[in-house]
Amino acid sequence: MKTSVVSKDYQKLHKEIIGLQENWKKSLNDQAVEIKLDKAAMSAGVPVAALAVFNFDIPLFLQWIEEIKGLLVNNNDRMEEKLAFLANVMDESTAQRWIDEALAFNHIYFQGFAEEHEVEEWIPHFLAETALRPYLQLAAEKAQPEIHTAVHGAGCPVCGEPARVAQLEEGKKELYCPRCLVHWNDKRLTCSHCGNDDHETMRVMTVEGDAASQIQVCEKCHGYIKIVDTKQFINKPSASMLDLNTLHLDFVAQENGYHTGGSGKLDN
Ligand SMILES: [Zn+2]
Ligand SMILES: [Zn+2]
Numbered sequence: 001m002k003t004s005v006v007s008k009d010y011q012k013l014h015k016e017i018i019g020l021q022e023n024w025k026k027s028l029n030d031q032a033v034e035i036k037l038d039k040a041a042m043s044a045g046v047p048v049a050a051l052a053v054f055n056f057d058i059p060l061f062l063q064w065i066e067e068i069k070g071l072l073v074n075n076n077d078r079m080e081e082k083l084a085f086l087a088n089v090m091d092e093s094t095a096q097r098w099i100d101e102a103l104a105f106n107h108i109y110f111q112g113f114a115e116e117h118e119v120e121e122w123i124p125h126f127l128a129e130t131a132l133r134p135y136l137q138l139a140a141e142k143a144q145p146e147i148h149t150a151v152h153g154a155g156c157p158v159c160g161e162p163a164r165v166a167q168l169e170e171g172k173k174e175l176y177c178p179r180c181l182v183h184w185n186d187k188r189l190t191c192s193h194c195g196n197d198d199h200e201t202m203r204v205m206t207v208e209g210d211a212a213s214q215i216q217v218c219e220k221c222h223g224y225i226k227i228v229d230t231k232q233f234i235n236k237p238s239a240s241m242l243d244l245n246t247l248h249l250d251f252v253a254q255e256n257g258y259h260t261g262g263s264g265k266l267d268n
Contacts, residue, residue: 010189011244013075017130018240024064025134031055033138037146045154048143048182049103054135056099058092064131065090085117086190097151098128105160124220140182150184152195155261162261163192165243166216167236168229174223174238175225183239191216193223193261207252215253220236226250 009220034053041051069086072079101109117124140147140158150157156177158240166175166186175192176183191196201219212232217224226249230236237245251261 007077011247013071015241016071016075017068018238018244020064020067021133021137021240022238024099024131025137027060028134028138032057032133033142035139035142037143042146042157043151045151045157047154047156047160048147048158049136049139049160052139054099054103056096056135058095061131062090062092065127066131068127070112082120085119089117098124099132102128102132110147116226126230136180137217140177140180144182147182147184149186150192152191152193156180156182157184162223163225164260165226165228165239165246166192167242168227168231173227176242178243180242181239190220191218191223192225194218194221196220205252205256207249210248213246214247215249215258217253217256217258222258223261224253225260226253233258 032055034055035048036051036053037048038046038051042048065086067091069071069079069083072083093265097109107125110128111121113124114121136159141159147157150163154160155162156179159177159182160181161177161179162184163175164178166173168174170190173186173188173192174183175186186192187197189199189202191202196202196218203219205215207213207215212229214227215224216227226243226246228242228246230242
């Protein structure tokens with residue numbers, strides 16, 4: 001499969017969304033997130049965000065939702081109609097609920113919300129998640145000095161998102177969370193989902209036309225991560241840009257039956 005499989009329009013829109021989030025994150029004050037670094041909880045795989053106190057500025061959150069809406073409509077005028085429901089439903093209590101449910105990865109809530117308001121299923125969760133991320137990113141920035149490794153099976157040590165993308169830095173595998181942007185080390189040949197380090201069941205797939213990237217797959221949990229050798233880059237891309245620029249690898253991995261979080265079922 002060639003690298004051209006991901007549409008340029010999709011990439012452009014998501015690049016703009018990442019730009020918005022970077023600005024939002026800068027506008028947050030330091031007290032917006034208070035983290036507690038509980039070593040015992042961290043070593044048990046509890047994500048830092050689960051124990052953090054988020055002081056959400058609800059009017060600001062509502063403003064961000066409006067800004068995302070503006071961007072989506074600008075990109076595709078059919079979105080105007082699809083997002084019209086926001087005028088009727090968005091208020092402070094809905095915003096608070098969206099934040100809580102997005103933090104809790106509650107897909108069921110967002111599915112129900114979409115059904116109830118007759119909107120496309122992806123929309124409510126996407127909006128909530130997009131506006132939540134700057135807070136997670138602030139939590140990650142504060143926690144970063146204490147984050148060196150992650151507990152296999154628990155996802156990102158800050159936000160709990162399954163591991164997805166890593167950079168090869170001087171031969172070492174450094175995982176980057178595209179959601180909260182925290183980074184941590186893992187052993188080069190170990191599965192970053194289940195911790196499998198049996199070389200017989202760990203494989204690497206490469207993609208035509210992309211010599212800098214590879215997909216590391218695990219035959220035990222059927223998980224994959226994308227590994228990019230970034231030494232060719234003069235300016236290293238942010239984790240979210242790296243994830244976006246390597247979407248073609250996700251297509252290849254998923255077409256071959258691998259998943260970002262592993263299947264959850266161990267083969268043996
Ligand atoms: Zn994360
Ligand atoms: Zn695995």
